[in-house]
Amino acid sequence: MTGIVVLGSTNMDLVAYVAHAPKRGETVTGREFRTIPGGKGANQAVAAARAGGDVAMIGAVGSDDFGAALRQTLVASGVDVDLLRTSEGPSGTAHIVVDDEGGNAIVVIPGANGTLTALAPGDEALIATADALLLQLELPLTAVLEGAETARRHGVRTVLTPAPAQPLPPELLAATDLLVPNEHEAATLTGVADPHTAAEALLRQVPEVVITLGSAGCLHAGRHSPPLIVPAPEVTALDTTAAGDTFVGALAVALGEGKPVEQALTWASAAAALCVQRAGASTSMPYRSEIDEAS
Template identity: 75%
Template sequence: MTHIAVLGSTNMDLIAYVAKAPQRGETVTGREFRTLPGGKGANQAVAAARAGADNVSMIGAVGADAFGTQLRSTLEHSGVDTDLLRTVDTAATGTAHIVVDDEGGNAIIVIPGANGTLTALAPGDEGLIASADTLLLQLEIPVEGVLAAAQAARRHGVRTILTPAPAQPLPPELLAATDLLVPNEHEAAALTGITEPRAAAKALLAQVPEVVVTLGARGSLYAARGAEPVLVEAPQVTAVDTTGAGDTFVGTLAVALAEGRSVPKALAWASTAAALSVQRPGAAASMPYRSEIDTAANGAAS
């Protein structure tokens, strides 16, 4: 039985599709607009549930508004337990304003809203974390709340996977309570001041025992103390929308590791899931189910 707990953000993604993203002071005409569920926490929860985790639990906050109702419904429809997704009356549901260009690249502005109330654990949160195999964390909620959850996981021997996004300085106490850090190459550079991924990963190992640096279409780089880094290539596909690809990767990776797969096999499986997601629009809406990941992975291996 695999139980993944997620403490993090739930946002409604407001997505504009354009040929080329506007520069400062420029107005462009878009070709499409979509309103889709998102938020790094919710995205990772949906990814883990669709990847086949036996139990996925979401700890977070939404506003008492239509977006909040829709986000809760989306999570539940994906098989995520929302008993500890609280509704707050003091703030609106978080939103992410996203511009996606014709090359699949994106630029995002996040307005935290209710996510900003997650500054500490609430009753029931630590018990849920203690019951999980893995806790997934990101940085779209206040770092105080992330730290409280990571330290609770450490007290109960629960594996903690932290996605350091949006990139920001990390408290030493948070890194000390992190088992696996999963930055992309830009976040790794922001955290270390080192642009070369292998060197950045090596520098991060001074603070955490394991690191996976995601490299987009080039795959992912795994590094652990006392071992040589391992590069796992990603499937080559044509990207339509890269929004949520990193969260797909992390949620799927958490399931693979909880199931006891070796790190190279877990990374390859997670990369397959991320490759499937970028071929579809949206974040949570683009995430593949386990049967799709297995079919694609088996096809690549044959």
């Protein structure tokens, strides 16, 4: 078992499935609507737990029905929610349009996530016991930075998913061990479209980078290792909503178990490939036995 703490968001995903996403001013008729527990933090927690990790979640849900459902989803996946706080008011929501090619467009409304501006009593002690702390950017940056610096003080590996993409304070990058952007986020952070060149630029700020490339796989780069491309399994994507979070959750488990980098990336890529063949976020994430069989 791997000790993973996730400091991140919980959102209820409100998902509309359409032939093509509407353009500005356009109305389209969808074929289905689903309400699915999500949020980048909760997604990574569920993905890691299903992949075999020992996972705890630090975050906030609202006092509404969505909050109760989000908490229950984490519990059902085996995630420790003792430090998942409840904030008076609405939970976070993500309004998602998924088209027939499996692409998506997302509007996130933070809700309770916006109240988590700093660590609470007990959070540091939990982080200190972990092998890895997973971070994303759907919480206020003050909390993300405090979490990263807390992990650094205690020698805990920090894994940052820089999404939604935004400029990052140097002190956050200085406290990051592994940065996992997709190719668009890497371009936003560096101003460079080519993933190899972007990785070189990011290595001046963090010691290790994995850039996810969708159906093309992923690129690993480290300050002391040559660049490595790991191809993705060839599959037909139904819904890519939680692919990146599934990849990160599975990767954290694999690295925590001591798998070599290439093997860990291959295993995480298999998890993401299984995810995109299913609809939804947390509902699409595979279990360890499925990942082992696919990889």
